[in-house]
Amino acid sequence: MTLPARCRAPVALTLATAAAALLAGPLSAPAQQPSPTAAPPASAPATPTATPAAPAAPAATPAAKKAPAKSAAAEGEASAKSAESYSLGLMWGEQLRNTGVTPDAISTARIAQGVRDAITGKVAVSDKDRENIRALATSGADANHRAAAKFLAENGKKPGVVTTKSGLQYQELKAGSGNSPKANDSAVVNYRGTLLDGTEFDSSYKRGEPATFEVDRVIPGWTEALQLMKPGAKWKLFIPPQLAYDLRSRPPIPPGSMLLFEVELVSVKPAPPASPPASVTNAPGKPGVPASAAPKATGKPPVNPPDSPNSPSPATVPPAPK
Numbered sequence: 001m002t003l004p005a006r007c008r009a010p011v012a013l014t015l016a017t018a019a020a021a022l023l024a025g026p027l028s029a030p031a032q033q034p035s036p037t038a039a040p041p042a043s044a045p046a047t048p049t050a051t052p053a054a055p056a057a058p059a060a061t062p063a064a065k066k067a068p069a070k071s072a073a074a075e076g077e078a079s080a081k082s083a084e085s086y087s088l089g090l091m092w093g094e095q096l097r098n099t100g101v102t103p104d105a106i107s108t109a110r111i112a113q114g115v116r117d118a119i120t121g122k123v124a125v126s127d128k129d130r131e132n133i134r135a136l137a138t139s140g141a142d143a144n145h146r147a148a149a150k151f152l153a154e155n156g157k158k159p160g161v162v163t164t165k166s167g168l169q170y171q172e173l174k175a176g177s178g179n180s181p182k183a184n185d186s187a188v189v190n191y192r193g194t195l196l197d198g199t200e201f202d203s204s205y206k207r208g209e210p211a212t213f214e215v216d217r218v219i220p221g222w223t224e225a226l227q228l229m230k231p232g233a234k235w236k237l238f239i240p241p242q243l244a245y246d247l248r249s250r251p252p253i254p255p256g257s258m259l260l261f262e263v264e265l266v267s268v269k270p271a272p273p274a275s276p277p278a279s280v281t282n283a284p285g286k287p288g289v290p291a292s293a294a295p296k297a298t299g300k301p302p303v304n305p306p307d308s309p310n311s312p313s314p315a316t317v318p319p320a321p322k
Helices: 008-028 056-098 108-119 127-155 220-226
Strands: 161-163 169-174 186-194 200-203 211-214 234-239 259-269 286-290
Touching: 127 234, 220 234, 220 259
Parallel strands: none
Antiparallel strands: 161 169, 169 234, 186 200, 186 211, 186 259, 234 259
């Protein structure tokens, strides 16, 4: 946005005008002083008007010092405002870019006008404006879908690239051995993820340690690929948008993006065995109540505890069968 830059000229012009006015006042004061009533003689060596004019110079000096100080403060304020405005525009622009909006899809001049109209209260956001924003966001995702479809159609013809029924594509860079992880296992992996244009958005290599994921808790493209890999294998994955985040992506992944990964399956952690349910033996006549919790049959009515003499007596426990 160029709005902050265009604001600098009026600010500078106003400051220059104010400085000129401040300087003009003190400097023109000596010319307005009244002359003495008595005219000097023609033969006098010095005129009496020259003497009072001399002290005017010090009076002009402080005024000249104050004007630059005021101008510098105003310029500093304008500079800070310009920097803050630019930072705000930069943040908005980055957010638009992260949602897949390209420079040729918008008009920065119209964005600036919309900001001015909203800040001044001239115009309020309408339902039509919201529809326009949704259309803009969808257009970015549609463009990414088309780019993904074109790439996958060409990439699937390359030697060594395998396309599964779901549309996932992979290329084996290094073979592994052993048992593939199951859906409820955890996989220890090193990986690097990029967008179609090569922008890297995540990497375990940069963090200096592998990551551990539950196989069935990642994006569908990963869940499918990990169950085909063996420990020690390294694959390159080409994941269509529908098997990645698609329209539910978060920055820095634009909506509708296909994702490229290099994945190395370091090891597999089997899922812990499921704990068996606690065995329950039903008490006679009381289904679902453990036998240990059932009262023992004594043939005698129970006695109320001494600390609660007013509580009602429970039912008599039947005698134990013989």
